Amino acid sequence: MIVFHYDKTLEGLMSALYDAYNRKTFPDSLLAFNEQEPLFVTESHIVITDNLNSARVWKGLEKKLHANTLNMLTCVWLSELAGSDELIFRYAKKVFDSKHSIEMNFADVDVLQMKKTAQKVNHERHRLIEFVRFQKAADDIYFAPVSPDHNCLALTINHFKDRFRDQKWIIYDTRRNYGFYYDLKKVSEMTLDSTDLFPEGKLDEKLMAEDEKIFQDLWRGYFKAITIKERINPKLHRQHLPQRYWKYLTEKQ
Amino acid sequence: MKAEILDKLQVLAESAKYDVSCASSGTTRKSTPGSIGSTSGWGICHSFTEDGRCVSLLKIMLTNNCIYDCAYCINRRTNDLKRATFSVSELVELTIEFYRRNYIEGLFLSSGVVNNPDYTMERMVRVVKDLRTIHRFNGYIHMKSIPGASQQLVHEAGLYSDRLSVNIEIANEQNLKMLAPEKDHESVYKPMLYIQQGVLQNAEDRHKFPSTPRFAPAGQSTQMIIGASNESDKQILNTSVALYNRPSMKRVYYSGYIPVNAYDNRLPALKQAPLVRENRLYQADWLLRFYEFKVDEIVDDRFPDLDLEIDPKLAWALRHPEQFPIDINKADYNMILRIPGIGVKSAKLVVASRRFTRLTSYDLKKMGIVMKKAQYFITCNELTSSTISNTSPEYIRKLLTSKKTPKGKDNQNQLMLQFD
Numbered sequence: 001m002i003v004f005h006y007d008k009t010l011e012g013l014m015s016a017l018y019d020a021y022n023r024k025t026f027p028d029s030l031l032a033f034n035e036q037e038p039l040f041v042t043e044s045h046i047v048i049t050d051n052l053n054s055a056r057v058w059k060g061l062e063k064k065l066h067a068n069t070l071n072m073l074t075c076v077w078l079s080e081l082a083g084s085d086e087l088i089f090r091y092a093k094k095v096f097d098s099k100h101s102i103e104m105n106f107a108d109v110d111v112l113q114m115k116k117t118a119q120k121v122n123h124e125r126h127r128l129i130e131f132v133r134f135q136k137a138a139d140d141i142y143f144a145p146v147s148p149d150h151n152c153l154a155l156t157i158n159h160f161k162d163r164f165r166d167q168k169w170i171i172y173d174t175r176r177n178y179g180f181y182y183d184l185k186k187v188s189e190m191t192l193d194s195t196d197l198f199p200e201g202k203l204d205e206k207l208m209a210e211d212e213k214i215f216q217d218l219w220r221g222y223f224k225a226i227t228i229k230e231r232i233n234p235k236l237h238r239q240h241l242p243q244r245y246w247k248y249l250t251e252k253q
Numbered sequence: 254m255k256a257e258i259l260d261k262l263q264v265l266a267e268s269a270k271y272d273v274s275c276a277s278s279g280t281t282r283k284s285t286p287g288s289i290g291s292t293s294g295w296g297i298c299h300s301f302t303e304d305g306r307c308v309s310l311l312k313i314m315l316t317n318n319c320i321y322d323c324a325y326c327i328n329r330r331t332n333d334l335k336r337a338t339f340s341v342s343e344l345v346e347l348t349i350e351f352y353r354r355n356y357i358e359g360l361f362l363s364s365g366v367v368n369n370p371d372y373t374m375e376r377m378v379r380v381v382k383d384l385r386t387i388h389r390f391n392g393y394i395h396m397k398s399i400p401g402a403s404q405q406l407v408h409e410a411g412l413y414s415d416r417l418s419v420n421i422e423i424a425n426e427q428n429l430k431m432l433a434p435e436k437d438h439e440s441v442y443k444p445m446l447y448i449q450q451g452v453l454q455n456a457e458d459r460h461k462f463p464s465t466p467r468f469a470p471a472g473q474s475t476q477m478i479i480g481a482s483n484e485s486d487k488q489i490l491n492t493s494v495a496l497y498n499r500p501s502m503k504r505v506y507y508s509g510y511i512p513v514n515a516y517d518n519r520l521p522a523l524k525q526a527p528l529v530r531e532n533r534l535y536q537a538d539w540l541l542r543f544y545e546f547k548v549d550e551i552v553d554d555r556f557p558d559l560d561l562e563i564d565p566k567l568a569w570a571l572r573h574p575e576q577f578p579i580d581i582n583k584a585d586y587n588m589i590l591r592i593p594g595i596g597v598k599s600a601k602l603v604v605a606s607r608r609f610t611r612l613t614s615y616d617l618k619k620m621g622i623v624m625k626k627a628q629y630f631i632t633c634n635e636l637t638s639s640t641i642s643n644t645s646p647e648y649i650r651k652l653l654t655s656k657k658t659p660k661g662k663d664n665q666n667q668l669m670l671q672f673d
Binding site: 105108162228 | 258259262263264266283284288289291293297298300302303305308347353354355356525526528602606609610619620
């Protein structure tokens with residue numbers, strides 16, 4: 001069994017691909033630097049992330065793949081699912097080794113898996129766009145905490161920037177502890193030192209704008225009134241609105 | 254002030270909730286400097302109610318006072334109901350503030366009829382006009398057109414709204430007159446025609462002068478109530494097809510009748526809304542719009558109603574065993590679409606990937622095809638067991654509709670033999 005150790009970045013993964021073709025040995029498993037190796041390792045290689053090499057691999061992929069497929073590849077990387085790096089590695093190898101495009105061959109396990117994983121991330125991106133709930137703070141900044149399963153917050157920023165261009169906002173990923181701040185001109189990445197200001201996603205009442213509580217109550221009241229009691233269907237409700245999003249949804253609090 | 258608004262909001266949302274449409278699709282519009290909001294072509298749902306319906310727009314009535322007395326409607330004038338009316342500024346503020354917090358995609362404005370249709374329509378137009386021109390609101394607006402409103406007002410509404418809609422409510426005019434004595438089909442079809450003319454005219458104008466402001470860019474939609482009168486599914490679906498054949502008609506919604514006025518004996522006594530029938534009608538609607546089915550393939554004189562036990566596509570397949578089995582590796586895309594258990598997405602996957610390799614049932618399963626249904630209607634790159642052509646439609650039907658016994662409950666000592 002051949003294993004590669006790399007730094008668990010996308011550039012590192014691309015460098016691993018470069019190294020593999022350079023050494024003509026392909027790993028069965030990709031591990032982090034400090035990760036325990038499995039039994040029966042015959043060959044172990046440590047990948048040193050090299051921006052030149054990784055750029056070269058990426059360029060090679062660009063040459064062979066449609067722009068949409070490249071986006072898909074990025075999505076799979078952002079999924080942060082276990083084994084997604086090995087999936088990308090296998091996929092990229094298939095792409096490089098094949099004379100013809102394999103992008104549409106969904107009978108291939110890896111191609112199909114790539115599509116499915118990318119779809120998952122895209123789905124979550126869409127749900128973020130749907131379920132972000134801004135709370136207006138006293139300093140006129142609209143604040144929204146999120147905690148998506150996949151690391152897809154960055155994919156939603158263009159949407160929010162376009163839609164809410166005349167209000168300042170912060171969308172903050174509490175799981176990964178980073179967020180984006182829009183100051184009416186540009187969006188910048190930010191990290192808060194502590195998340196005490198919004199325990200459980202609720203902005204502290206002292207920080208809230210004056211009318212914020214009123215509109216939250218109005219929205220909750222509206223949400224309750226719009227339900228048709230004769231048709232209540234909790235299973236369908238949870239299917240569309242999974243429980244993991246409830247903690248930051250105003251109407252579910 | 255706050256308690257009063259909350260009260261009004263709840264009363265008017267309660268009154269508006271029986272309108273099923275809540276789509277925010279059909280227009281893609283980026284924001285412009287100085288305005289708030291944008292629309293995305295696919296529509297965005299912002300929440301889901303406990304009955305599982307999407308909350309995309311602030312679905313609200315301007316007022317639930319009404320001069321009409323329609324038997325199926327909760328807001329009929331003879332109902333003893335809490336009545337409320339929003340002022341223009343209240344509604345505009347609510348919309349904007351909800352929108353800024355990402356609660357909604359926009360506004361769905363409907364209203365009971367006060368004084369006369371034109372008076373009501375004028376007040377509704379004032380809300381959307383204020384939103385668009387004074388507050389530069391760039392989000393989605395869906396506006397109901399009041400049956401019987403004048404062409405001029407419908408036209409003005411179209412300039413500020415993304416989508417307009419007029420509800421047919423009852424597919425058969427006789428029945429409509431019985432349940433809603435003040436309405437007839439003419440009062441519904443006229444505004445529909447105005448909208449259609451507006452959209453076509455606008456398309457022509459924009460061809461000549463691309464800067465012409467758009468008129469109802471997301472077209473129009475309508476709604477039919479199911480189960481409040483005795484129409485067959487054939488009548489309902491034929492009405493839908495006639496509507497879809499008109500330019501600008503984007504969606505026909507079906508709303509299972511909820512017995513809101515149980516005391517009215519013109520209406521059937523229902524314990525529960527006909528949810529299964531509603532679901533089957535939507536499935537049939539999808540077959541018409543995305544699966545290239547003709548309406549007489551789904552319902553005809555022999556089968557005027559949809560089968561409630563199985564979906565319409567499976568029902569069609571069982572009536573046409575001569576079309577099957579279909580070879581997954583060779584058949585045309587539109588034939589693959591007709592296989593029960595295969596949807597548009599998986600049909601596209603099949604057509605894309607069979608150029609590389611001959612597909613097996615394992616591949617199909619991985620692609621997400623419901624093999625439980627599809628296996629009886631296809632052949633692929635392996636031996637098939639029982640398909641519809643070497644057994645009988647009745648047998649397949651029995652296999653697919655038999656209730657599964659929960660695990661552990663069936664008597665394992667008993668040998669089961671299934672005969673067809």
